[in-house]
Amino acid sequence: MAAYILKRLISAIPVLFGITLIVFLIMAMIPGDPATAILGAYATPENVAKINRDLGLDAPLFQRYFIWLGNLFTGDLGRSYSLNRPVLHEIIERFHATLVLAGSSFVLCAVFGILAGVVSAARQYGWADKAITFTVLIGISIPSFFLGMVMILVFAVRLRWFPVSGMYAIYGGGDILDLLRHLIMPALALAAVATGVVARMSRSAMLEVLRQDYIRTARAKGVKERKVILGHALSSAMVNIIPVLGIQAGFVLSGAVYIEMVFQWPGIGRMLVDAILKRDILLVQGGVVFVAACYVLFNIVVDVVQSLLDPRIKS
Amino acid sequence: MIQFLNLLFRNRLAGLGAGMLVLILLIALITPVLPLPDPNITATADRFMSPFSEGHLLGTDHLGRDLLSRLLSGTRLSLAVGVAAALIATVIGSSIGIVAGFLGGRTDNIIMRLVDMLMAFPYILLALAIVAALGPGLNNALIAVAAVNVPFFARNIRGVTVGLANKEFVDAARLNGMSNGQIIFSEILPNVLPVIVIAMSTTIGWMILETAGLSFLGLGSQPPQADLGSMLGEARAALITFPHTSVVPGIMIFLIVMSINLLGDGVRDAIDPRLKSGALSRPLPATIVERKEVPPTPDKDLLSLQELRTEFHVGERVYKAVGGVSLKVNKGECLGIIGESGSGKSVTALSVMGLVASPPGKIVGGTVSFQGKDLVGASYNELRSLRGDRVAYIFQDPLSTLHPLYTVGDQLIEAMQAHRSVPQKDAQARAVELLEAVRIPNAAQRVKNYPHEMSGGMRQRVSIAMALANEPDVIIADEPTTALDVTVQAQILSLLNDLRRERDLAIVFITHDFGVVAQLCDRVAVMYAGQIVEEGPTAAILDDPQHPYTKRLMACVPELGGGKRELHAIAGLPPAVDQLPQGCAFAARCEFAQEVCRQGGIMLEPKGERAVRCLFPVNADQIEVTL
Numbered sequence: 001m002a003a004y005i006l007k008r009l010i011s012a013i014p015v016l017f018g019i020t021l022i023v024f025l026i027m028a029m030i031p032g033d034p035a036t037a038i039l040g041a042y043a044t045p046e047n048v049a050k051i052n053r054d055l056g057l058d059a060p061l062f063q064r065y066f067i068w069l070g071n072l073f074t075g076d077l078g079r080s081y082s083l084n085r086p087v088l089h090e091i092i093e094r095f096h097a098t099l100v101l102a103g104s105s106f107v108l109c110a111v112f113g114i115l116a117g118v119v120s121a122a123r124q125y126g127w128a129d130k131a132i133t134f135t136v137l138i139g140i141s142i143p144s145f146f147l148g149m150v151m152i153l154v155f156a157v158r159l160r161w162f163p164v165s166g167m168y169a170i171y172g173g174g175d176i177l178d179l180l181r182h183l184i185m186p187a188l189a190l191a192a193v194a195t196g197v198v199a200r201m202s203r204s205a206m207l208e209v210l211r212q213d214y215i216r217t218a219r220a221k222g223v224k225e226r227k228v229i230l231g232h233a234l235s236s237a238m239v240n241i242i243p244v245l246g247i248q249a250g251f252v253l254s255g256a257v258y259i260e261m262v263f264q265w266p267g268i269g270r271m272l273v274d275a276i277l278k279r280d281i282l283l284v285q286g287g288v289v290f291v292a293a294c295y296v297l298f299n300i301v302v303d304v305v306q307s308l309l310d311p312r313i314k315s
Numbered sequence: 316m317i318q319f320l321n322l323l324f325r326n327r328l329a330g331l332g333a334g335m336l337v338l339i340l341l342i343a344l345i346t347p348v349l350p351l352p353d354p355n356i357t358a359t360a361d362r363f364m365s366p367f368s369e370g371h372l373l374g375t376d377h378l379g380r381d382l383l384s385r386l387l388s389g390t391r392l393s394l395a396v397g398v399a400a401a402l403i404a405t406v407i408g409s410s411i412g413i414v415a416g417f418l419g420g421r422t423d424n425i426i427m428r429l430v431d432m433l434m435a436f437p438y439i440l441l442a443l444a445i446v447a448a449l450g451p452g453l454n455n456a457l458i459a460v461a462a463v464n465v466p467f468f469a470r471n472i473r474g475v476t477v478g479l480a481n482k483e484f485v486d487a488a489r490l491n492g493m494s495n496g497q498i499i500f501s502e503i504l505p506n507v508l509p510v511i512v513i514a515m516s517t518t519i520g521w522m523i524l525e526t527a528g529l530s531f532l533g534l535g536s537q538p539p540q541a542d543l544g545s546m547l548g549e550a551r552a553a554l555i556t557f558p559h560t561s562v563v564p565g566i567m568i569f570l571i572v573m574s575i576n577l578l579g580d581g582v583r584d585a586i587d588p589r590l591k592s593g594a595l596s597r598p599l600p601a602t603i604v605e606r607k608e609v610p611p612t613p614d615k616d617l618l619s620l621q622e623l624r625t626e627f628h629v630g631e632r633v634y635k636a637v638g639g640v641s642l643k644v645n646k647g648e649c650l651g652i653i654g655e656s657g658s659g660k661s662v663t664a665l666s667v668m669g670l671v672a673s674p675p676g677k678i679v680g681g682t683v684s685f686q687g688k689d690l691v692g693a694s695y696n697e698l699r700s701l702r703g704d705r706v707a708y709i710f711q712d713p714l715s716t717l718h719p720l721y722t723v724g725d726q727l728i729e730a731m732q733a734h735r736s737v738p739q740k741d742a743q744a745r746a747v748e749l750l751e752a753v754r755i756p757n758a759a760q761r762v763k764n765y766p767h768e769m770s771g772g773m774r775q776r777v778s779i780a781m782a783l784a785n786e787p788d789v790i791i792a793d794e795p796t797t798a799l800d801v802t803v804q805a806q807i808l809s810l811l812n813d814l815r816r817e818r819d820l821a822i823v824f825i826t827h828d829f830g831v832v833a834q835l836c837d838r839v840a841v842m843y844a845g846q847i848v849e850e851g852p853t854a855a856i857l858d859d860p861q862h863p864y865t866k867r868l869m870a871c872v873p874e875l876g877g878g879k880r881e882l883h884a885i886a887g888l889p890p891a892v893d894q895l896p897q898g899c900a901f902a903a904r905c906e907f908a909q910e911v912c913r914q915g916g917i918m919l920e921p922k923g924e925r926a927v928r929c930l931f932p933v934n935a936d937q938i939e940v941t942l
Contacts, residue, residue, distance in 0.1 A: 018432035029448045124597055141573035143524055145531050146547060146565035153558050164555070210597035211672070213715040220670055220710075221730045221781065222703035225600045225695075235720050254437035258528055262551070273532050276447040284447040292436045299435075310720060311765045 004307055008300045019292045020072065024065050027285050054079075068285075077286035082278040087286040091268065095290065097167055098256050098267035100179070104187040105252040109194035110245055114234075116195070117202020117241075121210065122229050132199065139196035144255060148189035148262035155185060165264035186263040190256055194248040201244040205237040212236070239310050246302040250295050319585055329581020335574035343391045351384040355539040363557045376546075376560045377553055385541060386563055392542040394571065396457050396535075397523030403461040404522065405515045408468025413507060415469065416476025417499055427473065433466040442525065446534045453526075453542065456535035460525045468514055475510045479503055509586050516582040520575035527568055543568045598672035601695045602665075606680050610691065613684030617821055618667070618706070618789050619643035623681035623691075625659075625666045628674070634893045636662040638845035639681065641919075642823075644789065649815060649822040651836030651853065653829065653868070657889055659845035660825045664791045667823075668702050669695075685789075704734040707782035711794040713774035717766040723750075723777045724762030730784040749780040753810060772803035779807070783814065791823045796831065808835055829872045833857055841865045844889055844900035851925030861925070861932035864901045899929070907931050 035043065035051040052058050059067065071078070077087035120132045156164040162185050168174050169182075209215065210233050218232045219225075257269025264270075268287055275283035307313040352370075358379035366374040366382075373382035415426040433441065445459035479485065480503070488498045529535040530544030541549070543564045550560035602625075611621040625637040637659045644650040652660045665671045667683050667690065683690040685706065690698060710716040718726060727746040731737050737745070743762070750758035753776040766774055775795060782790050792811065796804040812835055815822055824836055832839050832853060840850040841862065849862040860866040867885045887904040890896055899917050902908040912930055919928040 015432060015435050018428075019435060022432060022436075023444060026444050026448045030450075121597060137573065137576065141520070141576050142569050143527060143531075143547075143565070143572070145528065146561075146568060149547075149551065149554055149561050149565065152554060153562075157555050207597045213710065213712070214718040216598070216670055216672075217708075217710060217716045217778075217781075218718065218729075219600060219699075220668065220702055220708040221784075222699050222701070222733045223729060224699065224733065227733075228600070232718055232721075236718070239720075250437035251439075254439035254443075257439060257443065258531065261532060272443055272447075273534065276443065276534060277451065281447070284444065288440055288444045288447075291440055295437050295440075296435050312719065312767055 001308075005300075005304055008303050012296055012300055015296055016293055019296065020069055020289055021065065023285055023289050023292070024068060027281055028061060028064075030281065072289070077290075078282040080275070080280055080283040082275065082280040082283065087283050090271065090283065091287055091290050094266060094268040094271045094287075095294075097265060098253070098260070098269060098291075100167075100183065101186055101190065101259065101265055101267055102249075102252045102256045104183060105191040105194065105256075106245075106249050108187060108191040109198050109248055109252065112191075113195045113198025113248075114202045114241060116199035118206055118229065118234060118237075120199065120203040121206030121233075124207065132203075136196040136199045139192045140200075142192065143258075144189055144193055145258040145262050147192055148186065148259055151185045151189055152262070165262075167266055182263075186259045186265055189262070190252055190259045193255070194252050197251075198241070198244060198248055202237065202241050205240040206233055208240075209233045209236045235309065239306070242302060242306050242309070246299050249298055249302070253291060253295055326581045326584060328577050329584075332574040332577025332579075332581065335570060336578055339390065339571055339574065340394070342387060343394055346387040346391055349387070351387065352381040354380060354385040354388040354541070356380060363553065363560070365557075366559055366563075373563050374559055376550065377557075382560065382563055385546060386543075386567060389541050389543045389546050389564060390567055390571070392453075392536065392540070393523060393527055393544065393568070396453060396526045396542060397519065400457050400461040400464070400522045400526055401515055401519040403457075404464035404518075405468055405511060407461070408465040409472045409507070409511050411465065411469040412472030412474075413476050413499060413503060416473040417480050417495070417503060419477070419480065423473070423477075426469070430466040430469050433463075434470070436463075438463055439525070439528070442529065443534075446529060451534045451537065453530070453536040453540070456526050456529040459529065460522050463525075464518060464522060467518065468511075471514050472507055472511060475507050476503060479506050513583050513586055516575075516579035520572045520579060523575070524568070524572050543571075596674050598676075599674070601669035601698055602671040602673040602676050602678050604669075604678045604691055606678070606691065608680060610680070610682045610689065613682055613687050613689045614643065615687050616643045616684070617645050617686060618823075619684050620663070620667070621682045621684070623663065623666055623683060624679045625662050625671055626677050626679050628677060632893045634891075635845050635895060636676075636892055637666060638892075638895070640842070640845075640847055641681075642840055642847070642850075644821045644823055646788070646821055647815065647819045648838070649812075649824055649836045651832040651839040652823065652825045652842060653827060653832055653839055654842035655827060655868075655889060657892070658842040659892070660842045661793050663842070664708075664793050664823060664825050666691075667791060668706055668708070669698050670702075670708070700734070703730055703782075703787070704785045705787050706789045706791065707785070707787040709775075709778050709782045709790060709792040709795045712798045713778045714766060714771070716778060717774060719766055722763055722765055723769070727762070727777070727781055727784055730781050734785055745784075749784055750777070752783065752814075753777075753780045754806075755780075771799055772807070775799060775803075775807055776810070779810065779814075783818075786818065787820070789821045789823065791825070793825045794827070797826070797828075804831075811835065829857070829869055841868065844895060845892055846900065846928065847919060847926075848901065848928045849926070850919070855925060861927045862901075862929045863905045863907055863933055866933055867904075907933065 035048040039047055039051065075088055077091070079085070080087050080090055083090055116132045116136065120129045123129045152164055155161045163169065163182055167179065167182050169178050215228060215232055218228050223232070254269070256267055257273060259265060260267040260270040261273065268291060272284060272287050275287065358375070361375050361379040362377055364371050364375040366372065368374055371381050371383065373386060376382055376385065411426060415423040441463045442459040445462055446455055449455035449458065485498060485502055488502050493501070526535060527542060527544030530542050531548040533545070533548055536542045536545045538545070538549070546564040547561055547568070550564065554561050614621065620640055620642045623637055623640045624635070627634040627636055640659070640663050642650065642652070652663065654660045662671055662676070666678055669678070669690070671678070678691055681691065685701065690701070717723065724743065724746045727749055728739070728742040731742050731745060746762050747758045750761055755761050755773060755776050761769070766777070769777070779795070796807050799807065808831060811822065814820060824831070826832060836853045838851065839853045839856055840847045841864065842848070843864050849856065849860065849865045856865065857869070860869055871884060885904055890900050890903065896902065896913065898913040898915055899905070899908065902912045905912070909931070917928055917930060919926045
């Protein structure tokens with residue numbers, strides 16, 4: 001097991017390098033002079049030169065990449081111009097909020113998606129299947145940002161069940177209950193599409209598995225149907241569902257940007273949008289690399305879980 | 316093409332999606348000629364008019380602009396941008412995929428590495444990075460959304476192309492002197508196109524949604540120009556006070572994406588042949604029973620089938636897989652059921668415990684009685700409590716019939732615990748005992764193995780051990796040795812025979828091999844086209860087959876040492892069980908068939924211990940097999 005984890009970690013190294021290179025190259029595509037973009041058209045030549053020096057923009061492209069990469073290793077992602085603080089501090093603070101949001105959405109989409117898929121497959125063509133299929137269709141068609149807005153109108157403004165926006169109440173609050181009250185709507189809105197996708201995939205994976213010979217064997221042994229579905233069939237279907245969960249993790253992690261805008265959630269997505277609009281390149285660069293690297297590491301966890309489940313992978 | 320459209324519109328939801336989409340597209344097309352106010356003319360005095368106000372059907376927005384007019388022009392823009400992004404992503408992504416898959420080798424390696432890198436990014440994050448570099452704006456949002464979808468197309472299309480690049484027709488084209496470019500356009504592209512269409516139809520909705528999303532964030536279309544996303548983004552500030560300005564564009568995005576999703580699902584189902592004819596329906600826990608006539612009263616024998624009929628209903632067709640089979644087996648007896656594949660022998664066996672896949676299978680008549688109790692009419696719970704406990708199965712090909720993710724020990728333990736509560740420790744000890752009973756060496760270690768870690772013969776022994784777990788009265792073995800080589804086959808057969816003697820088991824043994832029948836079975840029933848054509852003690856039938864089919868079937872068995880006899884395949888094929896002929900089903904292949912054989916049903920005539928379903932039974936020496 002340890003050997004497998006190590007193998008996967010090592011294989012992630014080139015991917016992580018690739019990510020830094022791609023982000024760097026994308027940022028290098030910025031047309032015109034970044035210094036002018038930051039300072040505006042009326043900047044003095046001295047200030048332009050200073051910024052170019054600060055950003056290391058006077059060096060050739062590949063050299064700049066290695067300087068940036070070297071700084072990355074020491075945890076120095078540079079200083080944000082718009083916020084005037086180290087990029088890394090800002091990212092860590094913001095990422096915490098995104099992780100809370102995306103993490104709960106991920107749990108919701110995994111639990112409810114698989115549950116819906118299993119029920120749907122076990123009751124194929126029954127009313128539960130039809131109701132789930134219909135709900136899923138709506139779930140995957142509704143833009144998350146619109147769903148969030150509708151939820152605010154219904155549950156916060158009309159019914160007053162939840163606060164309209166934010167992560168904590170401004171006065172008082174700050175405890176876990178306060179967080180939960182603020183979290184429920186954005187987490188649900190973010191999870192909707194992912195839940196729909198997971199439900200669809202789980203349904204078809206379960207249908208595929210239920211046709212297998214070993215399911216007939218389990219039934220021929222007299223295993224209870226509940227155990228056939230939740231044990232024999234689901235354990236095999238999980239082999240196909242887990243990769244989909246990995247993709248959905250990336251989806252909720254990056255799709256959080258919309259929900260953070262709608263619910264004024266102080267996460268990294270909103271930080272990125274602000275940084276893009278303010279042309280704060282270092283902040284964008286750092287934020288994108290950080291989130292992408294987290295996603296790569298999360299996918300290793302997914303692979304390890306997969307190998308725990310399927311003994312055929314390691315051999 | 317016509318067939319494709321038929322399939323597509325047979326799916327009502329896809330039709331609904333197509334209808335909705337066409338309607339939205341039509342409205343978007345004729346928008347410029349509609350008598351609507353300019354979408355960008357502001358009138359601050361008329362801000363936030365509610366829907367159904369005079370002159371403004373959907374009201375006005377925060378700058379007093381007509382919402383209906385803005386909605387329609389926004390829809391035009393969103394559709395145009397989404398479709399453009401989809402087309403760009405499809406063309407570029409598919410081209411990369413085809414080139415990588417077709418050329419293979421280094422090119423493929425480098426391209427796919429890059430694609431993997433790009434796919435390591437969370438999708439929207441990469442789009443944000445690209446917009447950050449290019450700057451906010453609708454064109455840049457379009458480029459970003461197209462770019463992040465390119466790897467998806469490249470990877471999918473490459474996969475399909477790799478499969479095609481090694482096919483014979485590509486080699487043939489190459490031998491004909493076609494260039495790589497010609498082969499790609501004339502041989503590869505037409506075959507890849509359906510996959511491209513599926514990929515595009517399932518992603519175009521996403522791309523419309525993503526561009527709208529970027530606009531919503533303020534990174535796409537810039538004021539005063541507005542697509543649906545930026546309309547929603549601008550309206551957000553007034554969400555609570557004037558919700559209609561948000562709800563109107565939101566619902567439109569929802570309708571567009573839903574109609575595309577519906578249509579996309581329809582296209583995928585129509586193109587993907589695996590999904591045709593409902594092949595993906597899953598079997599129920601027990602076969603559906605729909606007996607039309609009153610079933611015969613159950614028998615007192617250990618296990619007996621009377622006039623059992625099982626059919627498969629696929630669309631309009633009815634396959635009569637088992638057409639009135641009566642059989643019995645007593646304690647310690649081994650009954651062989653022999654026939655060609657498709658003769659209905661396996662379906663007969665599976666019908667006993669309601670294990671015929673259903674849908675499409677159905678038991679439509681007869682009884683199966685076990686110790687005097689009718690199993691066909693039994694509830695699922697009664698069936699389940701007998702399955703594996705009193706009547707156990709051994710199936711063919713244990714690699715697919717054992718669960719791949721459970722150890723063999725756990726599968727054995729489960730077989731016991733399904734019927735009685737056995738403490739885990741005792742169950743484990745018993746699992747080892749069972750493996751020893753089927754002569755698996757080193758059983759204590761082997762219980763921890765997964766099926767894929769064992770050889771075929773070992774796996775088959777495991778499935779026999781599993782059948783023995785609850786000391787059943789009857790074992791139904793469905794071609795348990797077919798997948799094994801001859802020496803292992805002989806071992807398994809003698810093992811089964813020993814177990815039968817030791818435990819006084821009744822065995823129903825299904826096979827297509829007369830050699831196996833001769834070795835193991837006391838009695839044998841020969842099946843053809845869902846019916847028993849001859850039945851009796853094994854020795855008697857082997858000595859003196861009376862049905863021409865039995866005789867021909869035996870002539871197919873090679874004899875060791877004899878060396879002189881010729882082998883004779885039976886000319887022709889068995890009839891399809893959805894188009895059974897009148898009269899004898901074998902008549903078309905039978906050299907003794909006469910006109911009367913083709914009229915009316917022929918009964919299974921009992922003669923002492925034997926029975927034969929033939930008007931002109933043959934005697935042992937009567938036929939000289941001629942070719």
